[in-house]
Amino acid sequence: MAARDPHRFVNELDETAIDGLIARLESRAQDSVFAGLLDKYVARLDLPPSARVLEIGCGTGAALRALAHRGDFAGKAIGVDQCRAFIEAAARFADAERVGDRLKFQLGDAHCLDFPSASFDVVIAHTLVSHVTAPLAVLGEMARVVRPGGMVAIFDGDYASLTYAFPDHSFGHKMDVALANSTFNNPRIMRDLPRLLPELGLKLAEAWGDAVVEIGTASYFRSFAETYVPYVKRAGLLPTQAVELWLKEQRQAMSNGTFFAACNYYTYLARRV
Numbered sequence: 001m002a003a004r005d006p007h008r009f010v011n012e013l014d015e016t017a018i019d020g021l022i023a024r025l026e027s028r029a030q031d032s033v034f035a036g037l038l039d040k041y042v043a044r045l046d047l048p049p050s051a052r053v054l055e056i057g058c059g060t061g062a063a064l065r066a067l068a069h070r071g072d073f074a075g076k077a078i079g080v081d082q083c084r085a086f087i088e089a090a091a092r093f094a095d096a097e098r099v100g101d102r103l104k105f106q107l108g109d110a111h112c113l114d115f116p117s118a119s120f121d122v123v124i125a126h127t128l129v130s131h132v133t134a135p136l137a138v139l140g141e142m143a144r145v146v147r148p149g150g151m152v153a154i155f156d157g158d159y160a161s162l163t164y165a166f167p168d169h170s171f172g173h174k175m176d177v178a179l180a181n182s183t184f185n186n187p188r189i190m191r192d193l194p195r196l197l198p199e200l201g202l203k204l205a206e207a208w209g210d211a212v213v214e215i216g217t218a219s220y221f222r223s224f225a226e227t228y229v230p231y232v233k234r235a236g237l238l239p240t241q242a243v244e245l246w247l248k249e250q251r252q253a254m255s256n257g258t259f260f261a262a263c264n265y266y267t268y269l270a271r272r273v
């Protein structure tokens with residue numbers, strides 16, 4: 001079977017697989033490094049207290065909950081996702097954290113949003129564009145629904161930089177590539193944004209990169225490997241036994257303090273001209 005990005009094809013997955021993705025999204029959001037990367041760009045959005053915010057590809061709504069908990073944001077936000085189970089989980093989690101009255105979650109496709117043009121002050125795509133079918137169409141929709149002068153925030157990994165240490169460097173590299181290709185429809189899209197944004201009437205305001213690195217112990221990359229290695233196996237990109245051996249080696253490295261993994265993440269903040 002060819003590689004099929006689980007987030008792109010989430011609606012084809014069974015309940016167990018969807019529950020696994022929900023758990024992954026929630027554990028990632030609680031990871032202190034990852035939470036810090038969200039916080040870093042939200043702090044620079046210059047949000048008016050009553051800003052109208054949209055997050056496309058909101059998943060379980062973790063980013064919007066973090067926004068709602070910020071002292072400098074008193075507005076309301078909408079999250080859109082293509083997966084009903086994610087939307088329902090997002091509403092449940094928001095209620096549980098007592099921010100449900102300020103956050104609304106609805107089903108929708110990021111390629112054709114059901115909102116009039118210029119409806120929002122800020123539109124966020126937090127680890128969405130690497131997964132979508134047509135990134136340019138999604139970026140075009142972000143540009144359409146944000147008001148002139150409003151801000152678009154795009155955050156995602158550059159998964160061509162994703163790497164886990166493995167003693168056999170040649171297989172380790174193949175596994176890095178297989179992980180990127182089975183998990184992300186567009187593993188290299190974040191390199192294209194400086195070229196694509198101006199074509200859509202979006203003027204780059206700020207952009208930066210952060211390396212997420214875990215050495216010795218693992219948290220973020222533990223859940224990444226445990227969640228996505230089954231998709232590498234299913235895609236048949238590498239021999240199953242070799243993939244299992246790789247995972248066994250990673251678990252061993254995590255338990256004996258010799259673990260290493262890294263990936264670059266990029267943030268682009270652009271204004272609608």
Ligand SMILES: C[S@@+](CC[C@H](N)C(=O)[O-])C[C@H]1O[C@@H](n2cnc3c(N)ncnc32)[C@H](O)[C@@H]1O
Pocket residue numbers: 007008010025029056057058059060061062063080081082083086108109110111125126127128131132133
């Ligand atoms: C990696 S998750 C990120 C979720 C959330 N932004 C977060 O950071 O926790 C990617 C999300 O994009 C959603 N998605 C992928 N393609 C989509 C599309 N065409 N329209 C709407 N949502 C989409 C998936 O269902 C999934 O929830």
